[in-house]
Amino acid sequence: MLLSMQGISKAFAGVAALKSAALDVEPAEIMALVGQNGAGKSTLIKILTGVYRRDAGDITFDGKPVDFTMPAEAQSAGIATIYQEINLAPQRSVAENIYLSREPKRFGMIDHAAMRRGAAAVLKTFNLAIDVDRPVAHFDAATRQMVAIARAVTQNARLVIMDEPTSSLDEREVAVLFETIRTLKRSGVAVIFIGHRLDELYAICDRVTIMRDGQTVAKSPMADMPKMALVRHMLGKELAAFQAMAPDQDVPERPVRLAVQNAGAGVRVRDVSLDVREGEISGLAGLLGSGRTETARLIFGADRMQRGTLRMDGRERTYREPADAIADGIGLVSEDRKIDGIVPDMSIRENMTLALLPKLKKAGIVDRTKQDAIVTKYIRALGVKCASPDQPIKELSGGNQQKVLLARWLATDPRVLIIDEPTRGIDIGAKSEILKLLRSLADEGLSVLMISSELEELLAAADRVTVLSDGTSVATLPRKELSEAALLSAMAHQVE
Amino acid sequence: MQTLLRPFAIKSSGDLARIGVILALAGLILFGALRYDNFLSPFNILSFLRYNSMFALIALGMAFVIITGGIDLSVGGTAAMASVVAALLSPYHWAAGLLGGMAAGFAVGALNGFIITKMRIQPFIGTLATMLAAYGTGLLLANNQSVSVSYDTGFTVIGQDDFLGFPIPAWIGLAAYVLGWLVLEKLPVGRHILAIGDGEATAGLMGLKVERTLAAVYLASGTLAGLAGVILASQFGAGQPTEGVGWELFAIASVVVGGTLLTGGSGSVGATLAGALLLAMVFNILNFENGLGWISLSAYWQSVIRGAFLLVVVVLQAKLMARHRAI
Known part of the structure; x- marks a missing residue:
């Protein structure tokens, strides 16, 4: 030895x-x-x-x-x-x-x-x-x-x-x-x-x-x-525990809103194809390093897509920067709240309306009445637990921070919301609340692309799941075929 | 171009900048020699070297500090304080003045090293604090006025006399630069200094003794500043607590013109000397130009011109490097 x-x-x-x-x-x-x-x-x-x-x-x-x-x-x-x-x-x-x-x-x-x-x-x-x-x-x-x-x-x-x-x-x-x-x-x-x-x-x-x-x-x-x-x-974790949450009905085939075909860039994303449909939660699964976050960045225009095409509502689009994707109604809630998302010392009000400020201006000054209306609406709609909208966001729990971030994007009225590891660092109770929230947003017509490394989360919330392996989409599993075994075997798939 | 430059063995964009400064220095000397009668006279050369040796010494220490990715703002204050200490000790023995001044610099350098490696304070802030402290100490020791040196113990020989027809300060500067070159190019510690400037965390992971090496570098910079203070006192016959203001900036400028990157990890002793001489020579040339009588520029204007010159050199370097990278 x-x-x-x-x-x-x-x-x-x-x-x-x-x-x-x-x-x-x-x-x-x-x-x-x-x-x-x-x-x-x-x-x-x-x-x-x-x-x-x-x-x-x-x-x-x-x-x-x-x-x-x-x-x-x-x-x-x-x-x-x-x-x-x-x-x-x-x-x-x-x-x-x-x-x-x-x-x-x-x-x-x-x-x-x-x-x-x-x-x-x-x-x-x-x-x-x-x-x-x-x-x-x-x-x-x-x-x-x-x-x-x-x-x-x-x-x-x-x-x-x-x-x-x-x-x-x-x-x-x-x-x-x-x-x-x-x-x-x-x-x-x-x-x-x-x-x-x-x-x-x-x-x-x-x-x-x-x-x-x-x-x-x-x-x-x-x-x-x-x-x-x-x-x-x-x-492997307490996989069985989550099974109960899963909706078991057949999902009707809704129209495709966002279609990605053979997308690639560098060595991290080789060949990814996936569809996100109207009013659906699409899961994006894969092991660490399989290129999930990188794929999200390509769709969002944070990195340039070198190969493949992206269609939004059937029209081919090229996003040079996130602003292009945002203008088309795509939002991205990133994986690491602390780095990319929240401004810890700012209030809930400010954090929630950060992306929206240009639209809230009146004669160059932020219109407080409009801002208040939006903040109040989303605090109530998403059930953010806070003392007041002026509380610094860092004082909130992880789950409530995530809701504020979600609200920031929802306030921009997106049609596609990409959400990377929505429940990371959030306790079990808040997890199911976030997932329920995503479900109700989808029911109102929002298309969600949910990236997750937790099988139970995908099984519980997704209408279909695209599995990535080594930067390549190796399988797309509709609700009916979704099971722990099916996901595991797709994730372990070897790209020939 | 490639074959022309091969003898210089260009391996990095930094090499290119360093060759540039040497060429610029040669060009400036040629310009002076052709334009002014007494430019290459022994008197001009010797007094140029005598006066500028102190700045060259400080620039040498600064080069090592900057190569590690740090900065030493305390050198001007240290030199001023050391000149006072040297002047106060000069009546006892010339060596007392010399060693006392150097010890004052050594002490500031040791304090800098401690603050930066043990207390983990940013070099910019840490040496800013010791700069203020050094100026203050100098003023306190000198009672807020210049301190006359003793002319009886031979202390003034250090700054004013010649040896083998060459000013003693220039000999000291030359010795320091040869030693500095040896350390940086030939001794392992020199490579370690460069590697630390390239990335402190990485250097630690590669098994280098980062803290000890950094402390030694600040110690060297402080001691060289102390030595410059000794020469200042000896040359002008007085310890001068209010001198040294802006010396650190002149030293930084010399190092940068010499092709050393402020981000650390790259640099050369020879090119630092060339950089210091180049900036000093701009002054010398302007003095000659005034002497011709065509124009009359005040010392303030000379500073402006020197600043413009520094900017031109740095911009040219950046362009050269960008081109080299594109090759």
């Missing part, structure tokens, strides 16, 4: 991030580490590498108990980490990045010639012939990753941790990376591979450790873990 982590616990400000998590890795083994956002993968890795200190638990590396207090210690013990954002000094040369902090020296000074030779030699083992004097920033993501791996190799790392190494690579680059990983394995180096793309995990990893809610919920040889089971371990 090369690495053994047992009973690892960690809390941030009283909130448990890890609850007795475990991870072990054999020499020359490629271990997949998977889990949803917030499952605790990153925290576990950061505890291993000395970025965070653990509250409890034991770590042994190479047979010895270890307790790293900073990244430098883990590095010198033989654990190298390649973070998702590839931590290299962009303006320094390739050679310098490989040897930074361990520069070859002659008479106390850097031996630039030896450094250059060594860098070129190690890159050559990965079949990479580049000018090692050029700044790292001049190279593409795949090459930078190779440089980071070369750095790990020259540190004599016994264990290399890769955090979502393929997230910014195209297929050819992924193939090169995998070849490099196999080279590492052959030389006896173990790899922890954190990733979300199932086909990649099955292609390269020997074993898998699955985390959920800060705990290790399963570990098994990759070959003994069917995809369905893996997805269920990652997502």
Whole structure:
């Protein structure tokens, strides 16, 4: 056993991030580490590498108990980490990045010639012939990753941790990376591979450790873990509890309001087709990294659609910026309220009418009477629980904040509302209230595109669900065919 | 163009800016030499170097600070305070004045390092505070007036005399720049300073000792400012608590003209020297131009012209870099 982590616990400000998590890795083994956002993968890795200190638990590396207090210690013990954002000094040369902090020296000074030779030699083992004097920033993501791996190799790392190494690579680059990983394995180096793309995990990893809610919920040889089971371990929760809410009637085929055909941009969205119908809630499902949020951004004009078409009411449209989409009656309630949505110190009144202010002007000044009318209307309609409209929004609960955001968009009178993770960070009671609200809005004719990673939410609220996998829409399930099993199998689908 | 520039081994847009400043300096020297009779006279050259060495010293420290992505606004105040300390100590021994002035700078540098790395205060704010404190301390020590140095202990030799026909301040400046070049280009710590400026968090994750390195850089900047204060006192025969105002800005301008990015992570010692000399030479040229009698520009106008010149250089650099990136 090369690495053994047992009973690892960690809390941030009283909130448990890890609850007795475990991870072990054999020499020359490629271990997949998977889990949803917030499952605790990153925290576990950061505890291993000395970025965070653990509250409890034991770590042994190479047979010895270890307790790293900073990244430098883990590095010198033989654990190298390649973070998702590839931590290299962009303006320094390739050679310098490989040897930074361990520069070859002659008479106390850097031996630039030896450094250059060594860098070129190690890159050559990965079949990479580049000018090692050029700044790292001049190279593409795949090459930078190779440089980071070369750095790990020259540190004599016994264990290399890769955090979502393929997230910014195209297929050819992924193939090169995998070849490099196999080279590492052959030389006896173990790899922890954190990733979300199932086909990649099955292609390269020997074993898998699955985390959920800060705990290790399963570990098994990759070959003994069917995809369905893996997805269920990652997502699985009290699925049955929600089934009751689901409307079971057949949904009539209503006219399509928003139609997206073969949309794509970059590598995150490859080929997405979906319809959003009048008065319907369309779900958009998929694992983390499958391109759901990116698809929403394309529709909303926040990113440019490079391929495919978008039709609104049958007319082909191109949105260069969100303002275009908004003018066409599309609204987007984004995933992260704190970053994209609310202005915490502003009042409910101001937050609710932020997008509407231009329409509320009278002689250049905000018309308070009109503003009051709108704010009162939506506070009542959505049931926002607050002391007064002038209360700062940060004092509200997550569910009520979400309602204010929803009101902001509803006040603009949208015809299509895209809502990304509508119930994230909201307690169970408020969840069903938000979902009911969406349903009643749909009944009044609004088209809703609901992005959700919670199966139970999709099962409870959606009239049909489009499933994305690796940036591609792999299935559209109407209400009738919607079930946990059907969703799971579509999400685990492999794109051929 | 590519083959022409190959000897300079351009690997980044920063290199291009640094070559630009050296070419500009050469051009300005050529212009002066052709236009004015005594421009290349030993007297002009030596007094130019004697006077500008202090600014060059401060610019050197500032270059290191800016390469880490920081800023040191305290250097002017530090130099003023150090000149007072040096003047007060000069009656005891010339070395007392020299070391005392440097120690004053060292102390401010140490305080800056502590404030920035341990108390995690932004360099801009932290060194603004120590700048004010240093000016105040200088004024307190000097009782709000200049402090005459002793002419009996040989203290004035440092700023006023020559060695091998070359002003001693210029020797000091040259030694500091050679040392600075060695540190930045040849010693591991120099690469670490550059990497920290490229991204502090990343540098930490790569196992570099970020705090210690940053503290050392501010220490060096403070000590060099102290040394500049010693030269100031020695050269003008008095500790001057009200001098040094705006020196930090001149130093920042020199560093920027020398192609060092204010965002950190890139920079060169040689080009910083060229930048400092270039800006100083604008003054020198304007003095000569006044001497020709065609025009008469006050010192205030010279500042305006220097500012315009700085702007032109920076805009040209930005354009060059944009072109280089497009290649």
